[in-house]
Amino acid sequence: MEIVVCVKPVPEAETRLRVAADARSFDAEGVKFVLAGYDESAVEQALLLKEATPGSHVHVVAAGPSPRTEEVLRASIALGCDAATFVEMPNAPAPDPIATARALAGAIRALPHDLVLCGKQAGDDEGGLVAAALGELLGLPDFGYVVDLRWDAAAARLRFQRSAEAGQELWESPLPCVVGLQQAWNDPRTAKLPAILKSRKAPIAKVAPPADATGHPTSHAEKFELPPPRMGAKLIEFKTPPEAAEKLVKLLREEAKVFP
Amino acid sequence: MTPGILVVGEVQNGRLAPATLEALGVARAVAPSGDPIVGFVSGAAGKSAAADFARFGVGHVYCAEDPRLDAAPVGAIAHAVAAAAGAAGAALVLVGGTTFGRDLVGRLAIRWDASAATGVTELVRADGALRVRRSVFGGRAHETRRMEGPRCAVALRPHAFSVPAEAPMALTVESIATADLPSNLIAPRRVEVRAPDRGAGPSLSDAAIVVSGGRGLRGPEDFHLVDELAAALGAAVGASRAVTDAGWRPASFQVGQTGKAVSPQLYVAVGISGAIQHIVGMVSSRCIVAINSDASAPIFKVADYGIVGDLFEIVPALTAEVRRARAP
Numbered sequence: 001m002e003i004v005v006c007v008k009p010v011p012e013a014e015t016r017l018r019v020a021a022d023a024r025s026f027d028a029e030g031v032k033f034v035l036a037g038y039d040e041s042a043v044e045q046a047l048l049l050k051e052a053t054p055g056s057h058v059h060v061v062a063a064g065p066s067p068r069t070e071e072v073l074r075a076s077i078a079l080g081c082d083a084a085t086f087v088e089m090p091n092a093p094a095p096d097p098i099a100t101a102r103a104l105a106g107a108i109r110a111l112p113h114d115l116v117l118c119g120k121q122a123g124d125d126e127g128g129l130v131a132a133a134l135g136e137l138l139g140l141p142d143f144g145y146v147v148d149l150r151w152d153a154a155a156a157r158l159r160f161q162r163s164a165e166a167g168q169e170l171w172e173s174p175l176p177c178v179v180g181l182q183q184a185w186n187d188p189r190t191a192k193l194p195a196i197l198k199s200r201k202a203p204i205a206k207v208a209p210p211a212d213a214t215g216h217p218t219s220h221a222e223k224f225e226l227p228p229p230r231m232g233a234k235l236i237e238f239k240t241p242p243e244a245a246e247k248l249v250k251l252l253r254e255e256a257k258v259f260p
Numbered sequence: 261m262t263p264g265i266l267v268v269g270e271v272q273n274g275r276l277a278p279a280t281l282e283a284l285g286v287a288r289a290v291a292p293s294g295d296p297i298v299g300f301v302s303g304a305a306g307k308s309a310a311a312d313f314a315r316f317g318v319g320h321v322y323c324a325e326d327p328r329l330d331a332a333p334v335g336a337i338a339h340a341v342a343a344a345a346g347a348a349g350a351a352l353v354l355v356g357g358t359t360f361g362r363d364l365v366g367r368l369a370i371r372w373d374a375s376a377a378t379g380v381t382e383l384v385r386a387d388g389a390l391r392v393r394r395s396v397f398g399g400r401a402h403e404t405r406r407m408e409g410p411r412c413a414v415a416l417r418p419h420a421f422s423v424p425a426e427a428p429m430a431l432t433v434e435s436i437a438t439a440d441l442p443s444n445l446i447a448p449r450r451v452e453v454r455a456p457d458r459g460a461g462p463s464l465s466d467a468a469i470v471v472s473g474g475r476g477l478r479g480p481e482d483f484h485l486v487d488e489l490a491a492a493l494g495a496a497v498g499a500s501r502a503v504t505d506a507g508w509r510p511a512s513f514q515v516g517q518t519g520k521a522v523s524p525q526l527y528v529a530v531g532i533s534g535a536i537q538h539i540v541g542m543v544s545s546r547c548i549v550a551i552n553s554d555a556s557a558p559i560f561k562v563a564d565y566g567i568v569g570d571l572f573e574i575v576p577a578l579t580a581e582v583r584r585a586r587a588p
Contacts, residue, residue, distance in 0.1 A: 013517060013536055017401050026401065037517055096405075098369045098376055126396055128378055132334065132366025141333040141448050144363045163512065163520075164359045165279075165466050166272075167455040173333070173448030180363075217375040217409020222391070225402045233550055233566030241577035244567050248549065248578065249585050251565055256547040258526040260469060260494055260586065 001056040001151065001175070002112040005046040006104050006130065007076055008119070009033035009068040017226060024221045025094060033068040035075050038119025042181045044188040045149055046117050047080045053151055059111050060084045063103035063209065065091035070204055078191035078199035085111070085205045096219045101133035106210030108138065113176060115158070120144050120180035131180030142178035143171060149179060263351030263410075264296035266322075268341055269313065270360055274305045276312040278423060278466075279356025283416055284316050285424035287354050290385045298322065300344045300436075302337055303330040310433050317427035322347065326438040331450040334360060338367035339445065340436050345372055345411075347434070352390065353413040359465075361415040374411035381420040398521065399544025419468060419523060464513070467496035469526045472515050472542070474500035476531020476552060476571055480508035485575045486530050492582040498522065498542075500532045516541035531571045534559030551575065 011017075011031045018027040035043070043060070050056040060076040062069045066088055073084040087103045089095050095103070108116060116138070121128035128144065135142025149160040155172075162169040163182050191199075236251075238244035253259035265287045270277040276284075287297045299313035299321040310321040322344035329337055341364065345353050353368060355361035362378045369376035381402075382393035390407040392414060407414075464470065471493060473486035483503075490497045498515040499508070515522055516538040527545035532538060534550070534557055542548070543562050550563035551571050560566045567574050 011397075013540065017397060026397075096375070098366075101366070101370075126379055126394075126398075128362045129366040129369065129376055132363045133370050133376075135335055136338065136367045136370035139442070139444075141335045141445050142363065142367070143333060143448070145359045162359070162450075164453075165277075165463055166453050167463070168453070168512070169450050170452040170454070171333075171448060171450050174444075177448065216373060217369075217407075217411055219375045219377060219392075219405040219407045221403055222406050223404035225404075226400070227402065230562050233548075233560045233563035235555075235560070235566045235568060238567070238569070241569065241573040242581065244569060244574055245578040245581035248565060248567060249581050252526065252547070252549070253585070256526075256564065258469075258547045260526075 001049060001053045002114045003046045003049060003056060003058045004108050004111055004113045004116045005042050005058060005060050005076070005081065006116065006118045006134070007039040007043065007060055007062050007072050008036050009062075009064060009072045010036040013037070019224050019226060023223060025224050033071065035072045036119050038121060038181060040188040042117040042119050043076050043079050043081065045181055047189070049115070049149070049151055053153065057082050061087070061104055061107050061111075063087035063089050063100050063107070065089060073204055074199045074202065075191065077202045078196045079189060080195070083205070084202065085207060087207055087209055089209060093220060097127035097129040098133055098216070099213055099218055101130045101137060102213040102216070103209040104130065105134055105137035106213065107207055108134070110207070113138075115175055116140070116178040118178070118180050120146075120182055128180070131178050135178040138178065140177050141173060142180065143173070144180040145182045146179050147182045149181070264298060264348055265291055265352045265354060266341075266345050266348050266350040267297060267299050267313075267318065268353060268355040268361070268364060269299055269301040269309055270356060270358060271301060271303055271305050271309040274308050276309050277356060277358070279358045279361065279416070279418060281316060281423040282421040283354045283356045284313070284318065286383055286416060286421050288317060288424055290383055296320070296348075298348045298350070300341055302340055303327065307433060311431060314431035315426050315428050316424060317429055319429045320432050320434065322436050323433050324436040324438050328446055329438065332446055333448050334363040335367055336441050336445040338364055338371050339441055340438055342368060342372040344436050347436070351411060355413075355415050357416040357418040357420070365413045365415045368413040372411055372413065374413045375407045375409050376413045377405060377407060378415040379417045380414050381417045383414060395544050398517070398540030399523065400540070417523065418465065419525060462494070462496045464496045464498055464515070464520050464522060467522070468524050469493050469495035469528075470498050470515070470522050470524045470542070470545070471495045471528040471530065472498035472500065472532060473503060473530045474532030475502040476533075477503070482572070483508055485571070489528065489530070489575055489579045489582065492579045492586070493526075493528075495528070500538050501535070529559050529563070530575055532559055533557045534562065
C-alpha cells in the first residue's frame with residue numbers, strides 16, 4: 001500500500017502565547033515547534049498499516065515555512081517514514097488552510113497514493129479543513145474524525161470508525177481515499193536516538209507550490225487576540241456541603257445565567 | 261437577484277438538527293437587508309426536513325432527495341450542495357458546527373471555489389466584506405479573519421449561537437439532480453451507527469452542559485457521583501485522560517487535547533487537577549466550575565467558580581440541590 005501522510009509543525013502545547021507586533025498573528029519568536037499531536041497519530045497509523053501490509057511505503061509530506069517544516073519531516077522519518085517531500089511556503093503572510101491543501105495536493109499528485117492520512121486538525125489554527133479539501137482536490141472521498149483504522153485485504157476495503165454526534169459510525173471504503181484521524185487507537189511511538197541522528201542526514205525532496213495554490217478565494221488574518229487573563233475562580237465559602245451547593249446553584253442561575 | 265445565503269441542513273430523525281437551526285439564526289441576523297436565504301437538505305427524509313426550514317422563515321429549499329446520500333461520505337453531499345449554491349447564486353454557505361459541517365466546508369472550498377472558515381463564533385457582514393471571529397489554540401486565543409472572494413463557506417462553532425424564533429412561511433422545494441455523482445464518492449458506505457455507550461444523556465460534543473470526572477474520584481466505583489450530577493443537570497459525562505487511561509471509562513469520554521474538545525455553556529470539573537492536556541479541551545466553555553480538594557490545583561486558575569472541598573460530600577449535596585432547583 002502506498003501511504004502518504006501529511007504533517008504540520010505547531011507550537012508546543014505549553015507555549016505561552018504572545019501577540020505579534022502586527023497584532024494579526026501570534027509571535028513565533030523563540031517558540032519551539034513540534035509535530036502536531038493529531039499528526040503524530042496520523043504517522044503512527046501510517047506506520048501500523050505499513051507494518052501490517054507487506055510491501056507498503058510511507059511518504060510524509062508537509063507544506064509550510066522553513067526550517068520548522070523540514071524539522072517535522074525529519075521527526076517523521078525518525079519515527080519510521082520512508083521518504084519526505086517539503087513544499088516551501090512563505091512564513092508571512094501565513095497561507096490559509098485551503099492554500100495549504102492546494103500546495104499539499106500538488107505534491108501528492110506526483111506520488112503514488114492509495115491512502116492519504118492527516119490529523120483531523122492542527123492544535124494551532126484548528127481549521128480542520130485540510131483533509132476534506134485534499135479529498136476534493138484529489139477527486140477522492142474523505143473521512144474526518146476517524147479512529148480505529150484497519151485494512152481488510154481480503155475484501156479490499158478500509159474499515160474504520162468515525163466519532164460523530166450520533167455516536168460511533170462504522171464505515172467501509174475502497175482505496176484510494178483521504179482520512180483525517182481523530183487520534184490513534186494506540187499511543188504514538190517515540191523515536192529512538194539512532195533513528196533521530198540518522199534522520200538528520202535523510203534526503204528531503206523540495207518542491208515549489210503548484211500554480212493553483214494562489215489566485216483562489218482565500219482569507220487573511222486581521223487580528224489576533226488573547227482573552228483577558230482568567231483571574232482565577234471565585235471560591236465559594238461555606239460551612240456545610242449543602243450550603244456550598246446552594247450558593248453555587250444561585251451563582252450559576254443569577255450571575256452566570258447558565259443554570260438549565 | 262442579490263447574492264444570497266444558503267443554509268445547509270443536517271437531518272436528525274427527520275427534522276433539522278439544532279446545529280442547523282443555529283446556522284439559520286445566523287443567516288437571518290446577517291441578512292437584514294433582505295438578501296434571500298435558501299435552504300438545502302439531502303437524503304430520503306429531505307422533503308420532510310424541508311418543512312422545518314419553512315417553519316423558521318426559509319421558504320425556498322433545494323432538495324437532493326437521494327437515499328444514497330444518507331450513508332455516503334461528505335464528498336458526495338458536497339457535490340449536491342455546490343450545485344444548489346450555484347443554482348441559488350449564493351455568495352455565502354452556512355452550516356452548523358458539527359463534524360459533517362466542518363468536513364463539508366473543506367470540500368466546498370474547492371468544489372465551489374470559495375474561501376472557508378470553521379469554528380466561527382461571530383460573523384459580520386459590513387462594508388461589502390465578511391469577517392469571522394474564531395477561537396484558536398484550544399480557546400487560548402481568538403482570531404479575526406477577512407474572507408476574500410465572491411464566495412465563502414462557513415461552519416459555525418457549536419452552541420455559539422442560539423436557535424431563532426419560529427417564523428412560518430410557505431414552502432417551495434426545488435430538486436437537485438444527483439444522477440452524475442462520481443462512483444468513487446458513492447462507493448464508501450456507512451454500515452452502522454453505534455449510539456454512544458453513555459446511557460441516555462446528550463453526546464459530549466453536542467451537550468450544553470458537561471460534567472467531567474477525574475482521578476480525584478479514586479476509583480471507577482465512585483464515578484456514579486459524576487453520572488448522577490450529570491443526570492440532574494441534563495448534562496453529558498466526560499472524563500480526564502487519567503480516568504480513561506485507567507479504564508474507568510472508555511476513551512470516548514475523554515475531554516482534552518487527545519480526546520474531544522468541548523465548549524458547552526457550563527463545564528463542571530469534578531476531582532480534575534487541570535493538566536494542560538485537559539485544559540485545552542475545555543477552556544473555551546462559557547462557564548467553568550471546579551470541585552477539588554486541593555486549593556492549589558491548576559483547574560482553579562481557569563475556572564469561574566470553585567469549591568475547595570471533599571468531592572465525596574460536595575457532589576452529592578450539589579446533585580440534591582440541582583434536583584431541588586429544577587423540580588417543577
